[in-house]
Amino acid sequence: MQGIGLSAKDLSVSYGDRPAVKKVSLDFAPKQVTALIGPSGCGKSTFLRSLNRMNDLIPNCTVTGEIWIRDQNINSPATDVVSLRQKIGMVWQRPNPFHKSIYENIAFGPRYHGVKKKKELDEIVEESLTKAALWEETKDRLHNSALALSGGQQQRLCIARSIAVKPDIILMDEPASALDPVSTAKIEELISELKREYCIIIVTHNMHQAARVSEKTAFFLMGEVMEYDSTNNIFTNPQRAETSDYITGRFG
Amino acid sequence: MSQSLDRQKAKPHLAEEWVGKIYTFLCILFLITTIFSIVYFVASKGLSTFIVNHVNVIDLLTGLKWLPDGEPALFGALPFIFGSFSTSILAACLAAPLGFCAAVFMVEISPKFGRKYLQPVIELLAGIPSVVYGFVGLSVIVPFFRDVFPGQGIGIAAGALVLSIMILPTITTIATDALAALPKGLKEGSYALGSTRWQTIYRIVLPTTLPALMTGIVLGIARAFGEALAVQMVIGNAPHIPRSLFESASTLTSAITLSMGNTAMGSLANNALWSLALILMLMTFVFVFIVRFLEGRSKL
Missing domain, CATH: 1.10.3720.10 (MetI-like)
Structure with a gap:
């Protein structure tokens, strides 16, 4: 298959003695959206954060197992985490634009990865904002503060910012749960656009969202993957009782 | 009946609120008075150099010589x-x-x-x-x-x-x-x-x-x-x-x-x-x- 996907093998994460993710093995296909669903505290966000080694930043968090991209296990100590994170973008629940202008937010990544020419940066900024469906709204005020944007616009800016470093994979941790329905719809539309180029892994609490945007869905419970199948099957024909209980709202 | 009962009950609370209000107000009044007194005291003393003794403000701020006992000072x-x-x-x-x-x-x-x-x-x-x-x-x-x-x-x-x-x-x-x-x-x-x-x-x-x-x-x-x-x-x-x-x-x-x-x-x-x-x-x-x-x- 074309493009770059990612696969986790026996990935376990624990905070101190407390295991949060237990031996999870999942394959993520390129140019597809995979949704991770499950009740709060089931380990799906922790799992997601392990994929670009963000958990390295948390003291006493240990990640064991393998994460393969192409033929490289990125969960080994030899991996250059800095260049890895250029390949795997991330978007959080709360938009976190830097306290800089819109332009500088986008140019931040590329600039420190060696793009120096203003013309090239201009192109990257326009391209990224266009892909994030934000160009039309911001092209006349690129040098205004990013903090003046609305929450939904800020979130799209954060997506544009992660696209700007040309990643292969984008991780999204409940990217729309802090937004109003209109902004949420825009983000979902954007995700459907972006999957033509990127492998997208999205954690969501909103099951309708998972059903709308994703091709495959993994259901997490108590740190384990209960079921992983095409989204259609998960929502219409779940194999396990827990999955069906969760998606029909009987718990969680 | 219940109306009057409520009012009776409310009275001690009201008194408590007032005591608190007055106490904090007095403290803040004391603070503000002290600060203003200090400012006023320093200002009145400091300005009298210019007003009573007729020393020029510009001279004081830009003069290079400090000779309080000199002739002229x-x-x-x-x-x-x-x-x-x-x-x-x-x-x-x-x-x-x-x-x-x-x-x-x-x-x-x-x-x-x-x-x-x-x-x-x-x-x-x-x-x-x-x-x-x-x-x-x-x-x-x-x-x-x-x-x-x-x-x-x-x-x-x-x-x-x-x-x-x-x-x-x-x-x-x-x-x-x-x-x-x-x-x-x-x-x-x-x-x-x-x-x-x-x-x-x-x-x-x-x-x-x-x-x-x-x-x-x-x-x-x-x-x-x-x-x-x-x-x-x-x-x-x-x-x-x-x-x-x-x-x-x-x-x-x-x-x-x-x-x-x-x-x-x-x-x-x-x-x-x-x-x-x-x-x-x-x-x-x-x-x-x-x-x-x-x-x-x-x-x-």
Whole structure:
């Protein structure tokens, strides 16, 4: 298959003695959206954060197992985490634009990865904002503060910012749960656009969202993957009782 | 029936509320009265130099000679003003980079070690009496400067160095708080774009917390500006503008503490010292306003 996907093998994460993710093995296909669903505290966000080694930043968090991209296990100590994170973008629940202008937010990544020419940066900024469906709204005020944007616009800016470093994979941790329905719809539309180029892994609490945007869905419970199948099957024909209980709202 | 019962019940609560209100009001009234009295007292004394003794304000602010007993008496406070500003600003220039780096180390690089050992040590620095700083300055820094640089060792350089150690806790503590209060998402956002820790600190953490860091510097300068004893011990107290950093000089505070006991209340020389105090006080107000302004900007 074309493009770059990612696969986790026996990935376990624990905070101190407390295991949060237990031996999870999942394959993520390129140019597809995979949704991770499950009740709060089931380990799906922790799992997601392990994929670009963000958990390295948390003291006493240990990640064991393998994460393969192409033929490289990125969960080994030899991996250059800095260049890895250029390949795997991330978007959080709360938009976190830097306290800089819109332009500088986008140019931040590329600039420190060696793009120096203003013309090239201009192109990257326009391209990224266009892909994030934000160009039309911001092209006349690129040098205004990013903090003046609305929450939904800020979130799209954060997506544009992660696209700007040309990643292969984008991780999204409940990217729309802090937004109003209109902004949420825009983000979902954007995700459907972006999957033509990127492998997208999205954690969501909103099951309708998972059903709308994703091709495959993994259901997490108590740190384990209960079921992983095409989204259609998960929502219409779940194999396990827990999955069906969760998606029909009987718990969680 | 129930109406009257409610009212009876409400009465003790009402009384309690009133007692609290009156008590806090009295406290604040006392505070405000004290502050206004001090301001009024210093201002009335300080201004009488100009109003009663008819000394020209411009002459006082720009005059180079301070001869209260001279014939005619001269009240040029510029050497003191210059000394105060140069020592405080130089002290801030020395302390600010140190303080920032210590804060970055404590928050970003090694929080465990920083919180456990560095922070208490720096807070301890703030508790050392200023006379001890002055004494150490006089017996260590001044002889060192005397050996290494031309001159007596005393002067603005020695004063600034002693002051920089004294204001280090202020700058470090404020910088540490500012760095610790930075939303975690911002740093993660930067890391997730493939930035190194240094790039994140340099490009995200420092610019975002800059107003708070500036607040720390200004508060440090304000503290240095008002410090009298330690500076007086190492600066030499000659009332003229020095030609080098290692030549005897004076500050507003050292001039006041040295001469206040030797002048008669109400005399011209005494009033002139009050004018120096007024300048000090007004400068402190300016610093407070600067801090207010910076704090307003840091609320993003």
